[in-house]
Amino acid sequence: MKRPRPPLDSAQMEALALRYAERFATTRAKLAAYLHRKLRERGWAGEEGAAPRAVEELADKFAQRGYVNDRLYAEAKARDLTLRGYGSRRVDQALRVAGVGDADAGSAREVASEGAVDAALKFAARRRLGPYAQAVIEDPRARQRAIAAFLRAGHSFALAEAIVRLEPGAEPDRDDLAERR
Known part of the structure; x- marks a missing residue:
């Protein structure tokens, strides 16, 4: 014992x-x-x-x-989540869970905002949606499910809808997508 x-x-x-x-x-x-x-x-x-x-x-x-630094932690977490395809709402959620205050989270939010389109496209590629899909999603319920997946990953509705509506194999216009977010 x-x-x-x-x-x-x-x-x-x-x-x-x-x-x-x-x-x-x-x-x-x-x-x-x-x-x-x-x-x-x-x-x-x-x-x-x-x-x-x-x-x-x-x-x-x-x-x-300097053993713990909330601002550096927040920036690293934002970069990591953005590179993995998660959106700014998901980054904010992770920072709140980690106890990062608003003052320290500001630069992390900028990192997530700047990488929003790339993160959404990475998410679409991983889930094979939009330009990375095999075929156009015709079923409205399937389209809603795809958009809901984007929303759960922290992306905006407008950006999610724009990516899901892209034709398979189409080259995404990043500038147009950036305006939609």
Whole structure:
């Protein structure tokens, strides 16, 4: 039978935070959530009621040292999701889940906005829709399902509809698609 691990003190909590930050790209909020989870699992050996304050101080300290940087995390996440074919709404959702604030998410939103057409076309290629399809989607319900897939991936309705309506094999006019988004 496993013996329970001893409660955390501030030095052990800092060691856990450092290990987490070196292994994962993270934000202040995700680091704080991880430390709160560890405190729930193991308990706190310090002064009663000081644990939440210690977690926030440690997250602030790591942000000041540059171990976690919400703005850089947001930009990297936006580039990654855009390259994988996801739209700006999906990027915003991922940043909210990661706890990135509006001030740090601004440049990430620009990255997602600039790459919106390329991301939508990449999504269309992966799903074999629009110019990458085998045949034109004649069935209105099938067209609605294709547009709904674009919407779930975070793309705008106008852009999704424009891509789905393109003829198979047609060369997409990126300028026209950019105006539609």
